Amino acid sequence: MARAELFDYRHVTAESVTADLDAGLQEANQRVDELASSPPGTLVDALARLDLVVAETVALNGRTGFLTLAHTDAEVRDSSQEAMVAVTTWLAALPLRDDLAEVLLRLESQQGEIALGEDRRLVQHWMRDLRRNGHGLKPYIRDEVRLLRARLAELEADFQRNIDEHADGLDLTIEELDGMPESFIARLLPGTVAGTRRVTLAYPELQPAMAHCRRRDVRERLMRKDWSRAAETNLPVLTAGLDVRRRLAELLGYPSWAAYATEVQMAGEPVRATSMLQTLRAAIAIPNAARLAELRSLLVEDGAPAEVVVEHWDLAYLERLRTERHVGLDPAALAEYFPADSVLNTMFGLMGDLFGLTFDNVPDPPGWAPEILLREVRDADGSVLGYIHLDLFPRPGKFSHGGHFDLVRPHRTEDGSRRPAVSAVLLNFTPPVEGRPALLRHDEVVGLFHEFGHAVHFTVSNARYARFAGTETEHDFVEAPSQLMERWAWEPLVLTPMARHWQSGQPLDPAVIKRLTASRHDGALPRATMDVMRGLLDLSLHEAISDVDLDQLTRNANEAMGVPYIQGRSYLTAFGHLFGGYDAGYYGYPWAEIIGDDMVERFEREGILSPHVGREFRRLVLEPGGTRPAEELVEAFLGRPADPQSFLRARGWG
Numbered sequence: 086m087a088r089a090e091l092f093d094y095r096h097v098t099a100e101s102v103t104a105d106l107d108a109g110l111q112e113a114n115q116r117v118d119e120l121a122s123s124p125p126g127t128l129v130d131a132l133a134r135l136d137l138v139v140a141e142t143v144a145l146n147g148r149t150g151f152l153t154l155a156h157t158d159a160e161v162r163d164s165s166q167e168a169m170v171a172v173t174t175w176l177a178a179l180p181l182r183d184d185l186a187e188v189l190l191r192l193e194s195q196q197g198e199i200a201l202g203e204d205r206r207l208v209q210h211w212m213r214d215l216r217r218n219g220h221g222l223k224p225y226i227r228d229e230v231r232l233l234r235a236r237l238a239e240l241e242a243d244f245q246r247n248i249d250e251h252a253d254g255l256d257l258t259i260e261e262l263d264g265m266p267e268s269f270i271a272r273l274l275p276g277t278v279a280g281t282r283r284v285t286l287a288y289p290e291l292q293p294a295m296a297h298c299r300r301r302d303v304r305e306r307l308m309r310k311d312w313s314r315a316a317e318t319n320l321p322v323l324t325a326g327l328d329v330r331r332r333l334a335e336l337l338g339y340p341s342w343a344a345y346a347t348e349v350q351m352a353g354e355p356v357r358a359t360s361m362l363q364t365l366r367a368a369i370a371i372p373n374a375a376r377l378a379e380l381r382s383l384l385v386e387d388g389a390p391a392e393v394v395v396e397h398w399d400l401a402y403l404e405r406l407r408t409e410r411h412v413g414l415d416p417a418a419l420a421e422y423f424p425a426d427s428v429l430n431t432m433f434g435l436m437g438d439l440f441g442l443t444f445d446n447v448p449d450p451p452g453w454a455p456e457i458l459l460r461e462v463r464d465a466d467g468s469v470l471g472y473i474h475l476d477l478f479p480r481p482g483k484f485s486h487g488g489h490f491d492l493v494r495p496h497r498t499e500d501g502s503r504r505p506a507v508s509a510v511l512l513n514f515t516p517p518v519e520g521r522p523a524l525l526r527h528d529e530v531v532g533l534f535h536e537f538g539h540a541v542h543f544t545v546s547n548a549r550y551a552r553f554a555g556t557e558t559e560h561d562f563v564e565a566p567s568q569l570m571e572r573w574a575w576e577p578l579v580l581t582p583m584a585r586h587w588q589s590g591q592p593l594d595p596a597v598i599k600r601l602t603a604s605r606h607d608g609a610l611p612r613a614t615m616d617v618m619r620g621l622l623d624l625s626l627h628e629a630i631s632d633v634d635l636d637q638l639t640r641n642a643n644e645a646m647g648v649p650y651i652q653g654r655s656y657l658t659a660f661g662h663l664f665g666g667y668d669a670g671y672y673g674y675p676w677a678e679i680i681g682d683d684m685v686e687r688f689e690r691e692g693i694l695s696p697h698v699g700r701e702f703r704r705l706v707l708e709p710g711g712t713r714p715a716e717e718l719v720e721a722f723l724g725r726p727a728d729p730q731s732f733l734r735a736r737g738w739g
Contacts, residue, residue, distance in 0.1 A: 091451055091459075091472060091507065092147070092148050092451065092492075092507075093451035094148075094152070094156075094451055094452055094453040095451050095452070095453075097148075097152065097156070097161055097453070098158075098160075098161065099158070099160040099161050099163065099164035100164075102148075102149045102152065102161060102164040102165050102168055103164055103167075103168070105145070105148055105149050105168075106145065106149045106150075106167075106168045106171055106172070109141070109142070109145035109148075109149075110142075110145070110171065110172070110175055112141075113138055113141065113142050113145070113175065116134075116138045117135070117138055117179070117182070117185060120134055120135060120138075120185070120188070121182070121184040121185045121187075121188050122184075124188045124192065127192065127196060128189065128192035128193050128195075128196055128199075128208060129199060129204045129207070129208065131188065131189060131192055132189070132207050132208060132211055133207075133550070135179075135185075135211075136207070136496070136550045136551055136552055137496075137498070137499065137551075139176065139179070139551060139552065140493075140494050140496050140504070140551035142172060142175060142176060143172075143176075143491065143493070143494050143551065144492065144493045144494070144507075145172060146168070146169065146172040146173075147490075147491070147492030147493055147507065148492075149164075149165055149168035149169070149172070150165055150166075150168040150169025150170075150171070150172050150173070151165070151169070151490055151492060151509070152165035152168075152453055153165035153166040153168070153169050153242075153246065154249070154483065154484040154490070154511060155453050155454070155476055155483055155484060155509070155511060156453045156454075156482075157453065157454050157480060157482075159482060162482055166242060166246055169242050170238055170239050170242045173238040173241070173242065174234070174235045174238040174239075177234040177235070177237075177238055178231060178234060178235065180211070180214040180215055180217075180218040180220075181218045181219070181227060181230060181231045181234065183220075183224070183227070186215050186220045189211060189212075189215065190215065190220070193208070193212060202712065202713070203548065203549055203550065203553065203712045206553070206711075206712060206713070207550055207552060207553075210552060213349070217337060217345070217348075217349075218230060218234075218337075219336065219337060222336070222337075226336055229332075229336060230333065230336055230337070233329050233332060233333050233336075234333070236325075236329055237326065237329045237330065237333070240322050240325055240326040240329065240664065241326065241664040241665070243322050244319055244322045244323065244326065244661070244663070244664035244665075245484075245661055245664060245665055247315040247318040247319045247322065247658075248314060248315050248319065248485065248658075248659055248661050249482065249483070249484055249485050250482060251286070251314050251315040251318070251659075252285070252481070253285070253286055253310055253314065254283050254284050254285035254286055254290070254307075254310070255283070255284050255303070255306055255307060255310070256276025256277055256278050256281040256282070256283055257276070257281055257282055257283075257284055257303060258280060258281055259280070259282075260300075261298075261300055261303050262282060262284075262298070263298070263299045263300055264297045264298050264299035264300075265293065265294060265297045265298055266293070266297060266417040268417065268518070268521065268524075269293050269294075269297070269417070270282060271518055272515075272516065272518040273290070284307065286307075286310060286311050286314060287479050287485060287513060288479075288485060288486065288513050289478075289479055289513050289514060289515050289516065291307060291311060292401070293417070293515075293526075294307060295307060295308065295398065295401040295402060296401045296402055296404070296405045296416070297402070297405065297417070298402065299387070299402075301389070301398070301399065304398040304399065304402060305396070305398045307398070308397055308398040308651070309398075309651065309654055311659065312397075312651055312654035312655065312656045312659065313654050313655055313658070313659075314658065314659035315658050315659055316655045316658045316659075318658075319655075319658035319659070320655060320658050322664075323635075323657055323658060323663070323664075324632075324635075326663075326664055327342075327626060327627075327629075327633075328632075330342040330345075330627065330668070331629070331630060331631070333345070335630075340630070341355070341627060341628045341629070341630055342627040342628075342668065342669060343355040343358075343624055343627040343628040343669040344628075345669075346627065346668055346669035346670060347669060347670075349559065349560075350559050350560055350561040350562075350670065350673070351559045351561045351562050351676070351714075351715050351716065352561055352672070352676065355624055355627075355628055355669065358561075358620070358624060358669075358672040358676070359621070359624055359672075361672065361675070361676055361679075361729075362616075362617050362620045362621055362624075362672055362675070364729075365613060365616075365617055365675055366617045366621075366645055368733055368738040368739065369610060369613050369614060369617070369738055372610055372737070372738060373610060373614055373647050374647065376610055376611070377395055377647050377648070379407065380395050380399070380400070380403040380404070380407065381393065381394075381395050383403050383406050383407060383410075384399055384403055387406070394648075394649060395648055396648055396649060396651075397646070397648055397649075397651055399648075400611060400648070404608065404611055408604065408607055408608075411604070411607065412600050412601070412603070412604040412607060413597075413600055414597065414600060414601060414604070416526050416527065416528070417526075419526070419527055419593075419597075419601070420515070420524040420525060420526045420527070421524060421586055421587055421588075422584040422585060422586050422587070422592075422593045423524060423525040423526070423527065423529075423530055423583070423584060424522045424523065424524055424525075424585075424587040425477065425514065425517075425522060425523035425524070425525055426522065427583055427584075427585060428525055428530055428533065428583055429458075429475075429533075431579060431582060431583035432533065432534060432537060433460070435573055435579055435694070436537070436541055436570075438694070438696055438699070439694065439695075439696055439699030439700075439702075439703075440541065440545065440699050440700065440702075440703045440707075441464065441465040441696070441699075441700060441703070442462055442463065442464065442465075442470070442541075442545070443462070443463045444460040444461070444462055444473070445460065445461045445463065446458070446459075446460060446461075447459040447460065447461050447472070450474070452474055452476070453476075454476065454480065456476070456477070456478060457474055457475065457476050458474070458475040458476075458477070459472060459473070459474050459475070460472065460473045460475070462506075462541075462544050462545075469505050470495070470505055470506065470544050470545060471493075471495060471505040471506030471507060471508070471543075471544040472505065472506070472507045472508075473508055473509075473510060473537075473540045473544065474492075474507075474508070474509040474510065475509075475510050475512075476509060476510065476511045476512065477512050477514050477523070478512075478513065478514055478516040478517075478523065479513040479516065483511070483513070484511045484513075485513060486513065486661065487510075487511065487512045487513065487532050487535075487536050488510075488511050488536065489508060489509070489510050489511075489536050489537075489539035489540050489543065489556070490508060490509045490510075490511065491506070491507075491508045491543055491554070491555075491556070492507040492508055492509055493505070493506060493507035493508075494506065494543075494546075494551040494554040494555075494557070495543070495544070495546045495548070495551075495554050495555065496548065496549065496550055496551035496554055497549045497550075503547075505544075506543055506544040506546065506554070506555065508539075508540050508543050508544065510536045510537055510539075510540050512529075512532065512533065512536060514529045514532075514533075515529065521587070522587055524587060527574075527601065528608075530574050531571050531574045531575070533574075534567075534570050534571050534573060534574040535567045535568070535570065535571050536567070537570075538566055538567035538569070538570030538571070539556055539563075539566075539567050541570070541707065542555050542556050542566050542567070542707050542710075543555035543556045545703055545707050545708055546707075546708060546710045547708040547709070547710075548709070548710045548711065548712050549712075550712075552711070553709075553710045553711035553712045554710055554711075555707070555710045556710070557710055557711040558710060558711040558715055558718075559711070559714070559715045560666070560667070560670050560673055561670060561672065561673035561676045561677060562673075562676075562677055562680065562715035562718075562719075563673070563677065564673060564674055564677035564678070564681070565677040565678070565680040565681040565684065565715075565719075566681065566684075566702075566706060566707060567681070568677055568678045568680075568681030568682070569681040569682075569684050569685050569688075569702075571681075572685045572688070572693070573693075573694075575601075575602050575605045576602070576693055576694070577595075577598050577599070577602055578693070578694055579694075580593070580598050580601070580602070581593075581595070581598060584598065606735065606736045606737075609736050610736070613675065613736075614645055614646050614647065615646070616671075616672075616674050616675045616678075617645045617675070618642045618643060618645045618646050619642070619660070619662070619671050620671045620672035620674070620675065621641075621642045621645060622638060622639060622641075622642035622657075622660075622671075623660075623662070623663065623667070623668070623669060623670070623671040623672070624669055624671075624672060625638050625641070625642065626638060626657075626663070627668060627669035628669075635655075635657055639656055639657060678732065679727065679729045679732040680719055680727045682731060682732040682735060683719075683723065683727045683728055683729075683731045683732065684702070684706070684719065684722060684723060684727075686731055687722065687723060688702075701722065702722060705718060705721045705722045706718045706719070706721075706722050
């Protein structure tokens with residue numbers, strides 16, 4: 086894809102989205118119709134042609150449906166929402182087609198063993214897809230499966246959209262903002278009441294407010310709003326979506342949706358995922374109790390009564406106090422040394438050196454908003470591997486968290502040439518304010534390395550088929566490479582050239598860097614408790630075979646946190662992962678972190694910035710993508726299977 090062929094998002098309208106969608110789906114349907122009516126002589130040839138259709142349809146979504154997450158125009162977002170549902174529904178319906186399945190199953194019966202690894206894997210995945218979509222069952226069952234698939238696609242899109250567009254917050258006085266950094270207060274918009282400032286539920290505002298606000302009552306009000314985000318609109322969507330998933334699992338012969346979802350993951354079955362979470366829960370139980378006792382002491386020191394109980398809304402605030410006491414670092418003051426441009430340039434240089442890449446700036450990028458950055462990724466031989474859009478700051482209506490999104494999957498075209506990758510990294514970092522550049526908290530630096538790691542994984546893919554491109558691996562493995570890449574955001578050799586004061590240019594004191602890097606696992610315990618809580622909640626929702634008491638399931642999972650449940654709050658209606666591709670899969674975060682930590686050990690043993698190990702990681706883990714089982718990729722890089730004990734030992738839990 087020459088640079089001139091990059092899609093120009095600047096001229097998109099609601100009408101153009103609809104027209105592009107209609108034309109794209111018409112062409113896709115025509116190509117599948119032709120394949121079904123006049124198939125080639127072999128199954129591999131048929132699936133290769135089908136893979137090209139899927140690749141084009143994913144690219145169609147990258148031009149249309151993706152924009153519901155990011156475009157500046159609400160009408161475009163509305164039109165794109167419809168496009169995302171339409172493309173998702175089309176992709177889900179593809180393996181449901183009787184005519185296509187008949188051809189593929191006939192061709193399978195006519196051919197012998199397939200020798201080539203990626204071809205064989207493509208066949209295995211498609212045959213599995215057909216089975217998981219009801220082929221072999223009675224026609225009326227397949228008809229119901231089709232209807233349910235389409236309904237589920239609509240519900241999943243609605244759920245995330247309701248979260249993204251839920252505009253709420255608190256208008257706070259200066260007294261109520263006590264403890265928040267002046268730079269934070271300065272960028273808040275005025276509230277509706279004179280003399281107040283508006284703190285919204287957007288991450289760049291909510292997170293600093295929860296971590297710095299001294300007023301316990303204000304923190305409670307903010308958290309109660311956050312736990313009730315999109316409650317009215319999403320509660321019926323949630324219950325309907327769970328009903329659809331339960332019915333689909335029943336029709337397809339699975340004991341639960343969790344069994345259906347985990348079948349295609351590394352875990353393979355819900356019991357392995359639950360076992361991992363329970364093992365982690367047991368390992369952190371005593372450390373977490375000690376941590377909460379320490380936090381309670383800090384809360385009393387901060388003025389709370391002696392009998393106070395630590396609540397959810399105290400955790401971020403007390404963790405900050407604890408970090409400042411143990412590590413001696415103020416996150417807001419530290420951010421003065423991480424201007425976004427310096428962080429980005431350091432990251433590009435680091436990953437370029439490690440993986441043999443260059444990330445060249447593309448001027449005047451054809452993005453969906455004026456502030457979009459675009460990097461052209463080239464290999465050591467000068468060939469273009471792909472393009473990465475960077476959308477770093479919050480906007481009204483934009484996707485409210487952080488994520489990597491594939492716009493064009495890299496794959497081999499019909500003439501054998503490689504189509505470069507195109508993807509987008511959406512983040513919601515602390516934005517620049519008048520007179521000051523964007524200054525990133527260190528946790529935002531870590532988040533950038535993580536999401537950009539996904540983009541690199543996706544871009545360097547050498548898979549022949551789009552089905553296996555880069556991050557198209559087992560879902561409970563896909564986070565592992567990015568978990569590894571977070572490690573470099575804690576490395577003194579990386580931080581030293583990166584961290585310079587945005588005004589004076591003075592480097593960050595080496596003693597401060599030492600304290601910062603020593604705190605790498607300081608936040609691991611609260612993160613692990615949250616991962617266990619969410620993972621158990623997600624699995625329990627999807628292992629249920631009938632209607633469940635959502636409040637009781639949430640209450641049960643909350644016990645892993647060790648703090649009281651927030652009465653009368655839904656929480657689930659703002660848990661975007663449930664309908665964002667992580668259904669019965671949230672456990673994948675700690676699962677992948679365990680693997681990522683194990684792979685980090687090889688870098689630490691042979692050289693944390695070793696280009697040799699970096700090239701090995703690229704060749705053995707990143708480039709293959711989903712062409713081989715994730716267990717094989719890990720074992721090829723480590724020389725052994727992954728060992729979860731290294732994760733526990735590093736944190737002092739094993």
